Amino acid sequence: MTRWDAETAVVGLGAWGAAALWRLASRGVDVVGLDRYTVGHALGSSHGGSRMLRLARPDHPGLVPLARRSRELWEQLADEGRDMAPGPESLFTAGGGLAIGPEDGRVAGGTLRAAREHGVPVRTFTASALRFRYPRHTGVPRRHIGVWEPSAGVVRPEPALRAMLAAAKRAGARVTTDSRITRVEPIPGGVRLHTPHSSLTARQVVLAAGAWLPALLPGLPLQTVRMPLTWFRELEADSGFDAESFPSFRRELDDGRILWGNGAQDGQDVSLGLYDGVGEGKPFDPEDTDRSVTAEDWSDLARLLPAKVPGLETVPARVAVSTRTYAPDGLYVLGRPDADRRVVVAGGAGVHGFAQAPGIGEAIADLTTNTPSPMPLAHLSPDRFS
Structure with missing residues (x-):
């Protein structure tokens, strides 16, 4: 009989892995997080000073609920940090965000369409009004518009990552760094995760290894x-x-x-x-x-x-x-490949994934605990490419 080292293992402790660890531990799941480097390293995509969080996501209407939940959880995380240590580093600044471009384009136009569909308050500017209000933006063509979203803001990746991992540890999660997973072996009832020197077993694994994900799960069309x-x-x-x-x-x-x-x-x-x-x-x-x-x-x-x-x-x-790691259609990859109850894959974050990390972590926790998710996830299934 297999002796499990953890109920769930999370491989990769960038933004999505750290968020999954936090949300799983907050539900009382016996969870361990593993990263091949020191947490907070700058070899992936979870660094860089700032990330923009928008609710009116033009990419796909199904991403708006993820963005809304992420904003709530960033505020919750900041409150938890203030309770533990007054005067923490800023995690999220709700200073608003601006989309500029053609009204039928993918940035301003897509933002406007998403805002109308999901009831996100926005304000629009003509090109001349935009140049007057934000004079540092020059050369804006007359046919372009500006869409101002007051609910948008900026997330600070480095302190945010530290805060998610600290919250996960407070809730009981274990963290192991400098531990490179070389192979994921499916076994009856779970998986065995191999490192160059040892292995560990878990009933489920969350693969959130970013750029290293395709090596762990060959066949995913990620670039x-x-x-x-x-x-x-x-x-x-x-x-x-x-x-x-x-x-x-x-x-x-x-x-x-x-x-x-x-x-x-x-x-x-x-x-x-x-x-x-x-x-x-x-x-x-x-x-x-x-x-x-x-x-x-x-x-x-x-x-x-x-x-x-x-x-x-x-x-x-x-x-x-x-x-940055992308799927062919520009959307995330989130779900169980081939409906395998032992594996959840989370990748393809692209340029927008960090800010939505808490919502992604919540969705991962729903998947691994068999909890119906209030967020639509079918459009992110890894099986959509096959």
Whole structure:
């Protein structure tokens, strides 16, 4: 008879794995979390200073309930942290968010459609009104609009990750770091997780290993790409790049690329990025630990600044490298592959997954405890590709 080391094991303690660990432990589940590196490492996608949380998600209407639940849980987590240690680091700042682009486009148009469908309060701007209200956004075509969502905000990845893991440990979860899972072996009634030196057994496993997920579950059509993170300094002090004057935004350009970022706050410079589209970007092998940067990582973005966001230096003050993992349709992968009761897979977070981590963790807890979820999950099934 198998002696189980845990009821549930969570492999990967980035945002989604940490959230799953927290939500499972909060339900009293005997759960252990494992990560191949030290928790909070910068080799995956759970770092970078800021992530935008929006309720009016244009990607798919089924993501709106996940975003709503995530916002509630970020606030709950912050309250728990204040109770444990007054004056914690900020996790979530509800400063609103801006979507800019064609009214029939995927950013502003998609946000507006999602807001109308789900009753998310928003305010729209014409291009001229947008330029007046947010003068640091220049070169906005006349046919574009702005959609302002007051309920949006910014999540701080590093303190948020620490807070989720701390909450999980307080609820009884165990955490093991520097433990690389090399193979997931299905066994009767559960799984055996192999490391280079040992193994452990669990009745269920949650695979939330990010860029390393395809190696653990071959057959998933996930692609990992390199995503530079860049911060720029103002040419002049107090020139309108604070978080209120230059809030978090996504801006669809005429060529289809998306300019995104947020204003300076908490002592950081202005964060900006350029996103080509789902699955686009330089393919990246997650086993390659070289995260060095070159001008190629930021030069395309820098060339846009004088025309689109003037007032910033065109050489970044800091550049870091992150990874992003995508499914072919740009949506998450969440569910039991082939209806296997022993395995839950959670991946394909792309550029938006961190902010929705608590809702994802809640959904994972529902799946592993056989609890009917109030959030629609069928559209995220890993079996949709087969």
